Amino acid sequence: MKKEKYLLFLSIFFFVVLIWSAIEPKDYFTWILEVTPGIVGFVVLLITYKRFRFTDFIYTMILMHCCILFVGGHYTYAEVPFFTWVREWMHGTRNNYDKIGHFAQGFFPALIARELFIRLKIVNSRLWTGYLVISIALAISALYELIEWWTALLTGESAEAFLGTQGYVWDTQSDMFWALIGSAAAVVIFSKYHDAKIKKTEEKRALAQRYT
Numbered sequence: 001m002k003k004e005k006y007l008l009f010l011s012i013f014f015f016v017v018l019i020w021s022a023i024e025p026k027d028y029f030t031w032i033l034e035v036t037p038g039i040v041g042f043v044v045l046l047i048t049y050k051r052f053r054f055t056d057f058i059y060t061m062i063l064m065h066c067c068i069l070f071v072g073g074h075y076t077y078a079e080v081p082f083f084t085w086v087r088e089w090m091h092g093t094r095n096n097y098d099k100i101g102h103f104a105q106g107f108f109p110a111l112i113a114r115e116l117f118i119r120l121k122i123v124n125s126r127l128w129t130g131y132l133v134i135s136i137a138l139a140i141s142a143l144y145e146l147i148e149w150w151t152a153l154l155t156g157e158s159a160e161a162f163l164g165t166q167g168y169v170w171d172t173q174s175d176m177f178w179a180l181i182g183s184a185a186a187v188v189i190f191s192k193y194h195d196a197k198i199k200k201t202e203e204k205r206a207l208a209q210r211y212t
Contacts, residue, residue, distance in 0.1 A: 006056055010063050014042060021070035026079060033151065034073030038066035055197040058115050065108040072101050102175040105144065106182030110137040111190060118198055130191070134183040141179030145172050 018035065025031040041062065045054075054062075071080060077098035084095050113133040116122070123129045 003053075003056065007059060010059055011042075014038075014063055014066055017067050017070045021074040025074045026076045029155075030076050031073040034077075035070055038069045041066070052119075053201075054112070054115055055194075055201045057194060057197040058112060061108050061111050065104050068101055068104045072097065077101055098171075098175070099178050102141065102178040103182035103185075105141050105175075106134075106137040106179030106184075107186045108182075109140050110134060110183035110186040111194065113137065114187065114191075114194060115198060118195075119202070126191070130187045134180070134187060137183035137186075138176065138180050141176045145175060148172075 018038070021031065021035060045059075045062070075081065075097075078095050080095060080097035083097040083100075086092070087095050110133045113136045114129060117129045117133060123132060
């Protein structure tokens with residue numbers, strides 16, 4: 001019951017931020033492109049909830065990722081106010097919120113993949129698990145860059161805010177690099193904590209099955 005209440009809180013928070021992001025965004029076309037992954041993810045989690053329930057830790061991480069997407073969708077990644085201020089304060093040339101987004105694009109999917117690998121017993125070795133989840137996160141990042149390219153080809157100038165290159169010639173490569181850093185950081189920093197959460201969840205599940 002406690003878990004359900006926590007997930008309800010996360011769901012309410014999800015919709016509050018989503019609704020905020022939908023109120024007069026910088027560009028509605030860009031908003032749709034940016035928030036769609038979060039909405040699709042929510043639907044997938046809802047459909048699969050009875051079959052597979054993640055740890056509260058992962059649900060919290062997913063919400064954090066969605067908030068990053070929704071903020072980027074509202075302002076566009078090139079015009080998030082705080083990072084514009086940082087750019088001016090540091091006399092930089094670009095708004096770097098998109099790099100936060102791509103770091104997150106590696107960080108959070110790596111944790112999600114890690115939990116699936118461990119709890120579904122896809123790979124027994126923790127070393128191979130770490131390597132594979134980082135590879136998956138990097139593959140997701142590369143696929144997203146392809147989607148950006150295809151969107152630009154289909155829609156022309158309408159996709160400029162979605163691409164968010166800001167004139168940086170190596171933007172695509174640096175985006176994937178930040179996703180790689182994010183996924184590696186997730187594995188290195190949170191593996192022990194994540195393992196403890198998984199163990200606790202599995203023990204509760206086993207106990208519940210014993211009394212049903």
